[in-house]
Amino acid sequence: MVKTDVVIIGAGLLGCFTARNLMRYNIDVTVLEQEGDVCRGISRANTGIIYPGYDNKPGTLKSKLCVKANREFDRLCSDLGVAFSRPGSIMVGYGPEADSVIRKKYKQGKENGVPGIKLLSGYEAEAIEPMLAKGITSALYSESTGTVDPWDLCIAAYENARNNGAKFVFNNAVTDIRREEPEEGVKTSGGFVVSTSCEAWNAKVVINAAGLYADRVREMTEKPLARIFPKAADYMILDRPSPGDTGRCVEHIVFHETEDGKGLTIVPTVDGSLLLGPTRRQLPDDEMVDHSFRTEDDGIRNLEDLCDEIVPGLDLSKRIRTFGSLRPRPYYVSMQDGEFIRSDEKISDVSILEENGMLSLFGIRTPGMTIADELGRIVADRAAEIVGRTDLNEGFDPHRDPIIRARDLSPEERAEIISRDPEYGDVICFCMDVTKAEIRQAIERGANDIEAVKRRTGAGLGKCQGSRCFKRINDMLANEKCPDKGH
Numbered sequence: 001m002v003k004t005d006v007v008i009i010g011a012g013l014l015g016c017f018t019a020r021n022l023m024r025y026n027i028d029v030t031v032l033e034q035e036g037d038v039c040r041g042i043s044r045a046n047t048g049i050i051y052p053g054y055d056n057k058p059g060t061l062k063s064k065l066c067v068k069a070n071r072e073f074d075r076l077c078s079d080l081g082v083a084f085s086r087p088g089s090i091m092v093g094y095g096p097e098a099d100s101v102i103r104k105k106y107k108q109g110k111e112n113g114v115p116g117i118k119l120l121s122g123y124e125a126e127a128i129e130p131m132l133a134k135g136i137t138s139a140l141y142s143e144s145t146g147t148v149d150p151w152d153l154c155i156a157a158y159e160n161a162r163n164n165g166a167k168f169v170f171n172n173a174v175t176d177i178r179r180e181e182p183e184e185g186v187k188t189s190g191g192f193v194v195s196t197s198c199e200a201w202n203a204k205v206v207i208n209a210a211g212l213y214a215d216r217v218r219e220m221t222e223k224p225l226a227r228i229f230p231k232a233a234d235y236m237i238l239d240r241p242s243p244g245d246t247g248r249c250v251e252h253i254v255f256h257e258t259e260d261g262k263g264l265t266i267v268p269t270v271d272g273s274l275l276l277g278p279t280r281r282q283l284p285d286d287e288m289v290d291h292s293f294r295t296e297d298d299g300i301r302n303l304e305d306l307c308d309e310i311v312p313g314l315d316l317s318k319r320i321r322t323f324g325s326l327r328p329r330p331y332y333v334s335m336q337d338g339e340f341i342r343s344d345e346k347i348s349d350v351s352i353l354e355e356n357g358m359l360s361l362f363g364i365r366t367p368g369m370t371i372a373d374e375l376g377r378i379v380a381d382r383a384a385e386i387v388g389r390t391d392l393n394e395g396f397d398p399h400r401d402p403i404i405r406a407r408d409l410s411p412e413e414r415a416e417i418i419s420r421d422p423e424y425g426d427v428i429c430f431c432m433d434v435t436k437a438e439i440r441q442a443i444e445r446g447a448n449d450i451e452a453v454k455r456r457t458g459a460g461l462g463k464c465q466g467s468r469c470f471k472r473i474n475d476m477l478a479n480e481k482c483p484d485k486g487h
């Protein structure tokens with residue numbers, strides 16, 4: 001049995017940021033992940049928005065964390081070497097119901113202390129975003145709304161936590177958690193034995209950051225309280241503008257507000273593409289076990305219809321990819337005849353359930369990515385208290401160097417880097433302009449399959465979706481695994 005202070009279950013955004021924050025203390029941390037890499041759960045497919053904080057009810061933990069996190073995001077991304085932009089956002093309404101939601105959000109934003117928000121008339125909104133359908137009746141502008149690539153952020157948090165000493169164990173699904181009896185006279189939890197099919201860990205604290213499966217993981221030691229009933233979402237990505245194109249159709253992040261929350265969101269992403277979505281697609285309750293990230297034709301058609309309605313001039317033939325996602329909606333449940341009965345009551349604020357040494361992050365939804373570092377810090381501070389080691393790790397380094405991307409360099413900088421590392425002159429992915437040097441570094445940092453290389457470099461994410469570069473990347477991966485074979 002391996003001894004560790006804290007086991008974190010799940011290496012999504014919340015698990016990785018909690019691990020990173022725990023490394024501020026002198027604590028031994030092990031992260032157990034069932035998949036072969038980080039960011040393969042909910043975190044892999046989201047809208048990439050760093051929210052300003054006007055959507056959340058004043059006074060809630062969610063609203064406080066969101067406003068604070070947004071303010072801190074430039075520093076966080078600069079520490080972690082993550083590309084971050086603040087195009088600002090415009091929430092547009094077409095009609096009285098949407099107008100009243102917009103006014104409510106403006107009021108909430110003011111109460112929450114969100115900087116740089118203002119109400120606009122329809123004419124003002126149309127002047128700012130002329131490609132949007134005419135007839136806007138009101139809009140809410142926010143200058144602090146930003147966007148990041150969720151993979152980039154999650155991988156950066158993981159690498160930084162790992163560089164500071166956190167251990168990550170992949171391909172290990174936690175199958176059992178057993179509480180150890182506390183020693184006589186000791187009031188605190190006796191710790192846990194956390195098992196996977198390969199190994200067992202003895203930990204003082206367990207942090208359950210298992211995303212869609214947080215309910216099942218919690219029930220390994222506790223009675224059922226709430227269950228996660230996912231709702232599906234569909235997205236579409238349009239290619240980056242080609243040279244000569246006039247622009248990306250919108251300059252700001254656009255939220256199309258509707259009474260039922262089923263409007264369109266448009267995000268000009270940090271890599272230059274355009275993200276459209278998410279839809280809201282109901283899943284039957286019995287699909288809650290089959291957590292798949294597929295899209296459905298109905299969902300994509302719904303997205304196309306929304307685009308036609310809200311941005312009629314948008315060229316959907318530039319679509320390069322669609323993908324699905326799952327929203328983890330947590331409802332309280334009761335048991336009847338061995339079956340879970342879902343109540344109408346949803347857990348809507350950020351909830352950290354603390355149960356005798358186990359901290360569960362239960363059904364954290366939007367803006368979970370925005371607040372991942374802030375929330376991770378709260379959970380880490382509490383775990384350090386329970387472990388009883390709150391002395392700070394003087395050696396903690398919050399910085400992480402990113403892989404330098406050839407496509408971000410000027411011609412002069414590119415020539416200079418090629419002179420130092422000739423593999424920067426060998427382009428492997430032509431659509432996204434990714435070189436052999438970047439792919440090599442991704443593999444050196446632990447990427448061990450195509451998907452992991454793609455997420456770390458962007459190779460294969462362009463128009464041809466990898467048909468021209470995956471063969472060479474596979475050869476590099478194979479060569480890394482069996483260098484003697486000389487692939």
Ligand SMILES: Cc1cc2nc3c(=O)[nH]c(=O)nc-3n(C[C@H](O)[C@H](O)[C@H](O)COP(=O)(O)OP(=O)(O)OC[C@H]3O[C@@H](n4cnc5c(N)ncnc54)[C@H](O)[C@@H]3O)c2cc1C
Pocket residue numbers: 009010011012013014015032033034035038039040041042043044045046047048049050051172173174175209210211212213214217233278325326327328361364365366367368369370371
């Ligand atoms: C459609 C959608 C759009 C969103 N858009 C935004 C946005 O624009 N901005 C924003 O701020 N937030 C957004 N969010 C919210 C944000 O993406 C989530 O809050 C966040 O990704 C949740 O991360 P997580 O670490 O809790 O979960 P996950 O990423 O799912 O991580 C949990 C991990 O636990 C692992 N795991 C599960 N069970 C086990 C087990 N038994 N053993 C070992 N490992 C296990 C899983 O494999 C997974 O890797 C969005 C969410 C959705 C669904």
